Amino acid sequence: MEIPYTIEARPDTGTYNAKIGMWLFLASEMMLFGGLFSSYILLRIGAPPGTWPHGWLSVPLGTLNTMILSLSAISTLMAWVAAKTNNYGRFKFFHACTLLLAVTFLCVKSYEYHDKFIHYEVQLKDGRIADGHMIENKKDSDHIVLHGRYVKAHSELMTMPAKGEKLDEMEIPRADIVKMENYGPWHNTFLAIYFTLTGLHALHIIGGVLVIGYLWGPGSKMWYTNHDQFTNRLEVSGLFWHFVDLVWIFLFPVLYLL
Amino acid sequence: MSKPNSENFDGYGRKCLMVFAVVMVITLSMVAVFYAHPANQHMAIGITLAAAAVNAVFVAGYLMHIVSERRLTMLVLAFTTVFFVALLCLTIGARLSVPVGTVH
Numbered sequence: 001m002e003i004p005y006t007i008e009a010r011p012d013t014g015t016y017n018a019k020i021g022m023w024l025f026l027a028s029e030m031m032l033f034g035g036l037f038s039s040y041i042l043l044r045i046g047a048p049p050g051t052w053p054h055g056w057l058s059v060p061l062g063t064l065n066t067m068i069l070s071l072s073a074i075s076t077l078m079a080w081v082a083a084k085t086n087n088y089g090r091f092k093f094f095h096a097c098t099l100l101l102a103v104t105f106l107c108v109k110s111y112e113y114h115d116k117f118i119h120y121e122v123q124l125k126d127g128r129i130a131d132g133h134m135i136e137n138k139k140d141s142d143h144i145v146l147h148g149r150y151v152k153a154h155s156e157l158m159t160m161p162a163k164g165e166k167l168d169e170m171e172i173p174r175a176d177i178v179k180m181e182n183y184g185p186w187h188n189t190f191l192a193i194y195f196t197l198t199g200l201h202a203l204h205i206i207g208g209v210l211v212i213g214y215l216w217g218p219g220s221k222m223w224y225t226n227h228d229q230f231t232n233r234l235e236v237s238g239l240f241w242h243f244v245d246l247v248w249i250f251l252f253p254v255l256y257l258l
Numbered sequence: 259m260s261k262p263n264s265e266n267f268d269g270y271g272r273k274c275l276m277v278f279a280v281v282m283v284i285t286l287s288m289v290a291v292f293y294a295h296p297a298n299q300h301m302a303i304g305i306t307l308a309a310a311a312v313n314a315v316f317v318a319g320y321l322m323h324i325v326s327e328r329r330l331t332m333l334v335l336a337f338t339t340v341f342f343v344a345l346l347c348l349t350i351g352a353r354l355s356v357p358v359g360t361v362h
Binding site: 013014015019020023024027030031034035037038039041042045046059063066067070071073074077078081082085087090239242243245246249250252253254256257258 | 267270271274275277278281282285286288289291292293303306307309310313314317318321322328329330331334335337338341342345346348349350352353
């Protein structure tokens with residue numbers, strides 16, 4: 001049995017079924033991210049003054065990722081245009097660009113995550129706090145080595161060290177440590193919402209990569225067997241990809257700049 | 259942005275690149291505001307969020323072709339927007355309902 005309205009428009013909706021289905025899915029996605037953005041706003045405005053971190057994320061890397069994702073949105077659109085204009089070579093080229101850009105985005109994001117996971121806050125018995133990136137943490141050693149700075153109060157950690165501020169290698173005996181914790185999602189409210197929002201977004205990127213990769217690879221056989229339906233699949237996957245770009249357009253300023 | 263045909267591939271590509279350029283200029287402006295450390299933080303937040311909204315309009319309007327979408331799609335998006343705004347209002351309302359001087 002043939003599935004109806006995969007190519008031609010359904011009379012009552014005015015478009016083919018997959019497209020209206022994708023729009024409904026994107027509407028539900030808007031509410032999913034909307035709920036999380038809403039939580040972010042509540043946590044942010046509810047935080048006591050001086051307790052919400054500022055400048056913990058790398059703005060240059062965030063800007064780079066915005067550029068990468070925006071470029072991939074253009075390349076996925078051009079792949080669809082290539083299919084519309086029946087140019088197989090251009091379709092393959094532009095979709096390969098989209099995949100490469102998406103993987104680059106994920107690599108940059110992984111680097112940012114890694115940077116947070118090796119960043120430690122160490123509370124010492126004398127009341128000071130050592131904050132910095134872990135250089136050495138051998139289980140059989142009686143000390144750890146951090147590259148960072150000492151601060152007297154926790155509130156001093158809410159802003160990252162100013163440019164030009166000297167950071168030292170600090171050898172800290174394990175016997176002096178009261179508590180040691182990295183900058184994972186468990187560290188504080190900001191990092192919890194940061195990892196939740198960007199992690200969910202990254203999962204969407206991975207999902208998009210799988211679909212786009214399939215359409216670029218084995219799925220592209222349909223170019224010759226049912227070209228119109230294949231073009232529609234490209235359009236629908238493109239809509240999803242633009243939505244992912246749209247979410248990042250808000251995530252970047254909200255998490256990195258405000 | 260009109261839908262493409264075999265004659266206007268390059269023209270369509272140029273329009274897409276223009277949208278990309280606009281999005282990047284707006285993004286870099288937001289970053290510039292961040293590094294400028296303006297004295298009025300509320301104004302900086304307002305400018306940044308307004309710039310992000312303009313970026314979103316360009317991506318949704320032109321790259322997702324919302325400007326030329328069917329009425330049903332518009333209706334779905336309008337409903338979602340209403341619910342989305344209501345969700346944000348609930349959040350702000352919950353915050354405003356906390357009596358001054360108390361801990362939530």
